Amino acid sequence: MSRGRYGIHGGQYVPETLMNELIKLEKAYEFYKQDEEFNRELQTLLKEYAGRPSLLYYAEKMTKDLGGAKIYLKREDLNHTGSHKINNVLGQILLAKKMGKTRVIAETGAGQHGVATATAAALMGMECEIFMGKEDTDRQALNVYRMELLGAKVHPVMTGTQTLKDAVNEAMREWTARVDDTLYVLGSVMGPHPFPMIVRDFQSVISREAREQILLKEGKLPSAVVACVGGGSNAMGTFYHFIPDEGVRLIGCEAAGHGVHTDKNAATIANGTLGVFHGMKSYFCQNEYGQIAPVYSISAGLDYPGIGPEHAYLHDIGRAEYVPVTDEEAVEAFEYLARTEGIICAIESAHAVAHVRKIAPSMKPDESIIVCLSGRGDKDVAAIARYRGVDIHE
């Protein structure tokens, strides 16, 4: 079996054309990971440009309102570009530059990863092309314009379901056509090895900070850590340094759309089965013949039919739990957090907030929960208004 395994999951299921490039990428990463200068540059970028460390904010009003565990919000929404995606992108594009690449390509769902990639590419002087499902370019038109402002070329993907999965297909196809000068900056803990490892490592800054911060504030570890899961990058980053802490529950919130028992959801752990797709073995929403299912979520960022291989493994061994959260619950949580704490979070992150609202009341006041606010919600305001039947002119 190949490298990059998490139990039976992971691997490198890609066309031969990409194999040498993946091997080169892994070698470069293993080298620069240990390189002092690389780490110094990355730390400077994270601190001076992205605004790290991100705050661990005690949501006092929400805590009182729910009447149980203390709730802390890990504020990735306050990073430059408004989400956790910048953590990974700064690392990968700096790595690409060290490898002598001059061009980066990326997929994007909601546009968060696309905007982050375009931002870092502008900063580091790289050519940048973003692949985004046609349906998502319509849902997130402002983010398309943002990427263009940042100098990126955005390709609307017209194939398949015209969402995130198709954007990944198209970015992979583009990469097989041009590997010499190009790095595919994958946005989540998915795809072929070494991507799940690289993205997890760059995102693990979230839990490294959060663990220190909670110990300072509470003097003990939290009872639970909660994050939303599409491909799973913010969740993996939020879980990672807590994995050895057995007393800490790790909870990933999947997009259940209209409900896990309807045909309109993207809840991979709830409904998926083992498969091999997008370069990895993991769980996927698919039919009995292995055709990848069209999935649905109100959140373009969670609208993905698979889940990263390390999450699949954490699920298999029972270290992490994955729970479904519907559109309606997420929208209610989106509104709740805005009203209660004055924070408009991304609809993706609202899935995690929704689950916290369910579990916090039955927990003790001396317990705490960390929930990752993976992004800010400006991009979602119009969609939420539409969902509520409010007619606003953008």
Next chain:
Amino acid sequence: MNRIRKAFENGKAFIGFLTGGDPNIECSEEFIGKMIEAGCDLVEIGIPFSDPIAEGPVIQGADLRALAAGTTTDDIFSLASKVRARYEDTALVVMTYLNPVYKYGYDRFFENCKKSGIDGIIVPDMPFEEKGEIQEIARKNDIAVISMIAPTSEERIRAIAEDADPNGFLYIVSSMGVTGMRSEIKTDLASIMQAVRSATDIPAAIGFGINTPEQAAKMARLADGVIVGSAIVRLAEQYGEKAGDAIFEYVKSMKKKMI
């Protein structure tokens, strides 16, 4: 001698591909017949997949049409059985992505391949490192696993070629990127072929991008066979159910130039 190796005994081999079930499974049976009658030495049948990441727009379109027509993996097995009943000696190979095979169940998939008279399998998203997934089960059922070599393979060529299934052939990917017709093939295929020849005696065929008889002639001088997919699928797209004659004429014109 097995049917795949025999396909390379009739001069340079013409290997024709079509997506099973495009526009429907009955037409696929007719089109394959036309290809064989026109001199196709080995037929590659694509099992349609929802997300074929190694395919260009032409074959992607065929996969979607085939799936929309309700084509399943079982339909491809019955298609292969029918073709096998009519053409005892022509080599049949299936091409698909790993997920449809994995989800079907490796044991059941390869047993059905054998029962349907299929001789080999090509899985474009299963590189050398991952072939352990199916190698043993395929061998147990006498299905050859066809290995691929790409323009970027470089020092990997030797390992891939030496380890390739001796009952199959080597699939040399002519160009970077996905399948689809190209006006020009720029890869230094002569050096790749030299590296292949120094590692193995297994026949090697070149595919990706080839669509004109002139290209076929040129590639046939370098390798033991030529693989043509998108150009045939394009005819099925253009003429739909009536594509049979166009496919026949096209395959004939290609095979004629390959000496």
